[in-house]
Amino acid sequence: MDPVLTALAAFIMLTALLGIWRIERGPTGADRMLAAMLFGTTGVALALVLAEAVGRGGLRDAALVFALLGALTAVAFVKRAWGAGD
Amino acid sequence: MPSLELTVRALEYAFYAAGAFFFLAGSVGLVRFPDVYTRLHALTKSDNLGLGLVCVGLAVRSGSAIIALKLLVIWLLVLVAGATACYLVAEAARSAGVKPWTREAQR
Amino acid sequence: MSVVFDILLLGALVWIAVGALSEMRLFKSVVMFVVFGLFLAIAWVRLDAPDVALAEAAIGAGVTGALMLDAVGHLRARSTPYPTPPRDEDADA
Amino acid sequence: MMTLTSLRRFLVRWIVIAAVWWIISEGDGSSLWLGALVALAAAALSMSLRPDGIPGLSPLGALRFAGYFLVNSVLGGVDVAMRALKPSMPIDPRFVSYPLRLTDVSARVLFANTLSLLPGTLSAQLSGDTLVVHALDCSGDVIGEIAQVEERVAGVFGIALAEASGGAV
Numbered sequence A: 001m002d003p004v005l006t007a008l009a010a011f012i013m014l015t016a017l018l019g020i021w022r023i024e025r026g027p028t029g030a031d032r033m034l035a036a037m038l039f040g041t042t043g044v045a046l047a048l049v050l051a052e053a054v055g056r057g058g059l060r061d062a063a064l065v066f067a068l069l070g071a072l073t074a075v076a077f078v079k080r081a082w083g084a085g086d
Numbered sequence B: 001m002p003s004l005e006l007t008v009r010a011l012e013y014a015f016y017a018a019g020a021f022f023f024l025a026g027s028v029g030l031v032r033f034p035d036v037y038t039r040l041h042a043l044t045k046s047d048n049l050g051l052g053l054v055c056v057g058l059a060v061r062s063g064s065a066i067i068a069l070k071l072l073v074i075w076l077l078v079l080v081a082g083a084t085a086c087y088l089v090a091e092a093a094r095s096a097g098v099k100p101w102t103r104e105a106q107r
Numbered sequence C: 001m002s003v004v005f006d007i008l009l010l011g012a013l014v015w016i017a018v019g020a021l022s023e024m025r026l027f028k029s030v031v032m033f034v035v036f037g038l039f040l041a042i043a044w045v046r047l048d049a050p051d052v053a054l055a056e057a058a059i060g061a062g063v064t065g066a067l068m069l070d071a072v073g074h075l076r077a078r079s080t081p082y083p084t085p086p087r088d089e090d091a092d093a
Numbered sequence D: 001m002m003t004l005t006s007l008r009r010f011l012v013r014w015i016v017i018a019a020v021w022w023i024i025s026e027g028d029g030s031s032l033w034l035g036a037l038v039a040l041a042a043a044a045l046s047m048s049l050r051p052d053g054i055p056g057l058s059p060l061g062a063l064r065f066a067g068y069f070l071v072n073s074v075l076g077g078v079d080v081a082m083r084a085l086k087p088s089m090p091i092d093p094r095f096v097s098y099p100l101r102l103t104d105v106s107a108r109v110l111f112a113n114t115l116s117l118l119p120g121t122l123s124a125q126l127s128g129d130t131l132v133v134h135a136l137d138c139s140g141d142v143i144g145e146i147a148q149v150e151e152r153v154a155g156v157f158g159i160a161l162a163e164a165s166g167g168a169v
Helices: A003-025 A029-054 A059-081 B002-032 B036-062 B065-095 C002-022 C026-046 C050-079 C088-092 D004-024 D029-049 D059-085 D105-117 D142-157
Strands: D094-099 D121-127 D130-135
Touching: A003 A029, A003 B002, A003 B036, A003 C002, A003 C026, A029 A059, A029 B002, A029 B036, A029 B065, A029 C026, A059 B065, A059 C026, A059 C050, B002 B036, B002 D059, B036 B065, B036 D059, B036 D105, B036 D121, B036 D130, B065 D004, B065 D105, B065 D121, C002 C026, C026 C050, D004 D029, D059 D105, D059 D142, D094 D142, D105 D121, D105 D130, D105 D142, D121 D142, D130 D142
Parallel strands: none
Antiparallel strands: D094 D130, D121 D130
């Protein structure tokens, strides 16, 4: 594996972990949802970088699914589970 | 021609570095900004730009037109999904009565 | 370098799993679960198994996460004015 | 009864969706027959969801808009990144009500989504003819900037902007 790509993936992973702090703190459900959206975007980037690093094109399709997932959870959230209490 | 190859390499790495910078800025914004709405600003703009730059870097690396197109399609999908999700969350927060943070209220 | 990435990924997985299981507030727990699904999918990507990663992201994090969010919404709608449980005597009357 | 225009619309959608399939399969020709079938179903579904097309989409306007969008979304990212990273965090956020001049639904959706990606603005609520925008820094001429974006979006669809029903707030 290309060390530069691996370092890039590790760095993106670190920035994503900052989002967990936001899930812990809240204070509203919308704030926690933001962290889930953050993981959607960083997940796409990670999948694309790893696909290039291991030289497997099929992994790029996983990135497509990540992209869809962020929107899907956001819709489920606003349709059903919204409550400012948590 | 090794010098040309080196230039392309440097260009690719520059895109990665810029993309990583914007991912970091988005996460810092998510942690530092004071309310849902401002955090949404950081998330939608900064992270989408970071992903775009990483995609450009990867497209330069792959050197194939069809893969570059595919990366473009993925980026556009993330843009549309991100902007829509951002609108939905902002609207939900507004109608649930989440108060926006203002500078005056802090003084 | 890839060892660093793997350790980060494994640490995050365990941390999020513990967080999701030990959290009392349901909504926060579900968000943790969705995030866990995303990281697990990344782990499958790292293990060079793109099809498992696809399934995990779509079914594990996506559909299951949406269903759980839905369930949280239903629970909240029901729990606000909590109905008194019917007693045995009432069943005969 | 399928009219000639809706048949044409259907064919255009089929071709566009099949082209996206071809790109996603990374130019692999062997699965194209399956892609064509799926694209056919997707085009039929899209026709049943949205039978009327997009009014007067102009390719030149769309291309010009793409360039404008690319430059400004980079500026938007830089702007918000600087605000997030500066220790003093120079933000002064506020909600702004903007009376929409666009009337077409697709144009409004494009406008609202574009605003969320441009510097300093975020669409928060679309109710009736008013778009509530969250501005990250309201010291400048926010309304003027939003109006400029709206004109750009109108250019994509080749439509003239109607007069706003009320003054900007």
